[in-house]
Amino acid sequence: MSAGSDAAAVHVAVAVILDTDGRVLLTRRADDAHQGGLWEFPGGKLEAGESLAEGLGRELREELGIQPTRTSALLEVRHDYGDKQVLLDVHVVWEFAGEPRALEGQPMRWVDVGQLREHAFPAANQPIVAAVELLSLPAASTGGDAGQ
Ligand SMILES: Nc1nc2c([nH]c(=O)n2[C@H]2C[C@H](O)[C@@H](COP(=O)(O)OP(=O)(O)OP(=O)(O)O)O2)c(=O)[nH]1
Numbered sequence: 001m002s003a004g005s006d007a008a009a010v011h012v013a014v015a016v017i018l019d020t021d022g023r024v025l026l027t028r029r030a031d032d033a034h035q036g037g038l039w040e041f042p043g044g045k046l047e048a049g050e051s052l053a054e055g056l057g058r059e060l061r062e063e064l065g066i067q068p069t070r071t072s073a074l075l076e077v078r079h080d081y082g083d084k085q086v087l088l089d090v091h092v093v094w095e096f097a098g099e100p101r102a103l104e105g106q107p108m109r110w111v112d113v114g115q116l117r118e119h120a121f122p123a124a125n126q127p128i129v130a131a132v133e134l135l136s137l138p139a140a141s142t143g144g145d146a147g148q
């Protein structure tokens, strides 16, 4: 393998899961994991030969016991942590089947979009937080101007 190319990046399916009130589901990474102890959007590494949709569905089933039923691509984030390069392929999950449960014992919470910045995330997540803040969500979650 040649060093320093993007081909070395770990491809990660990441889900911004919303409930009907426009709140976002966060989980906290295990202390001993890469970027451990920080809050994250659920998801994980794609397996060989797996499509993004397959990987996203598998990770959400394994970690939370839910099945995404309506999704849309939000953004891709490339980030070099020094010890690891990641490509975060971020999708919004607008609707899902099942009730999320922390199946891996991870701390989990629903937060209003306005509370996202109160949480410590890995550095790669800053553009994700900014993109979520720009989504058109129920006014209650943004506290913003109701508009027309
Ligand atoms: N799921 C997720 N991963 C993130 C986020 N931000 C971020 O930098 N990452 C990084 C941390 C890890 O290096 C990588 C995700 O890998 P992971 O170890 O959680 O993958 P996984 O769920 O497949 O876990 P495992 O089976 O390998 O234990 O992406 C995020 O918001 N969500």
Ligand SMILES: [Mg+2]
Pocket (backbone or CB within 6 Å): 042, 043, 044, 045, 063
């Ligand atoms: Mg994971």
